[in-house]
Amino acid sequence: MGTFVLGLALGVLAGVAAMWLGRRRPSHPSVESPSDPLAGRAELISTITHELKNPIMAVKGLASTGSRLYASLDDAERRDLFRLIDVEAGRLKLIADETSTAMKLDAGSLAYDRRDEDVGRIVEEAAWRTPVGDHPMRVTADKDLVAAVDRMRLGEVVTHLVDNAAKFSPPEAPIDVHVGRADGGIRIDVADAGPGIPPERRATAFDRYGSWRPKGYEEAPGAGLGLSIARAHVEAHAGRLDIVDAETRGTILRVWLPSGG
DSSP: OHHHHHHHHHHHHHHHHHHHHHHOOSOOTTTSOTTOHHHHHHHHHHHHHHHHHHHHHHHHHHHHHHHHHGGGOOHHHHHHHHHHHHHHHHHHHHHHHHHHHHHHHHHTOOOOOOEEEEHHHHHHHHHHHSOOTTOOEEEEEOSOOEEEEOHHHHHHHHHHHHHHHHHTSOTTOOEEEEEEEETTEEEEEEEOOSSOOOHHHHTTTTSTTOOOOOTTOTTOOOOSOHHHHHHHHHHHTTOEEEEEEOSSSSEEEEEEEEOOO
């Protein structure tokens, strides 16, 4: 049953990716070269299926272990088992959501429902919903930060930035999220204590399906969609997403949005 589910999931997503590439506008030559579209398609399918395979196999392994050892586990061990299954299922959902959003962005069919919202509250809620493992996180926000934003899409931006900070910084290293006023608008900073992004890599850091990883993080999960989606959402709000060096060590992913209200 597990093998069947794995094969079905990978096959369906590969088919969706192939259909998507066949319909894409030729505006992203870094993903699919016009001179060799089949090679670009194969690379994309390989990337997505690889990202799907790991959480699917993890869920399968955890479920198999639980079914065999359930009677011998105490309550704490059972809760931990279900927690791990939930984490891996969340990874699957994130991959599916990212792929769906990227498809809509490519098709130009993603609508934004922009209304005057409390940006600080949106950022706080989204940051605390994002799994960060053992990283301690601090989230602070100034009061009365109002802007015309799509609540769901801005929440996705924060989720991607916090997830990126958690993946590319040492375990137990702090993540600092702050929302305040700056340059006549609203600034959202997500700071980590990781190795940072060297200047020569920053021009391509937001490219879709980027494969570069800092030293020591080569096996970090992710299909390379999160930051590209975050930038697209920010730009749809007439804002900017930049990479800034932290004062000591690490990276700040900085969002600027025009304020309103």
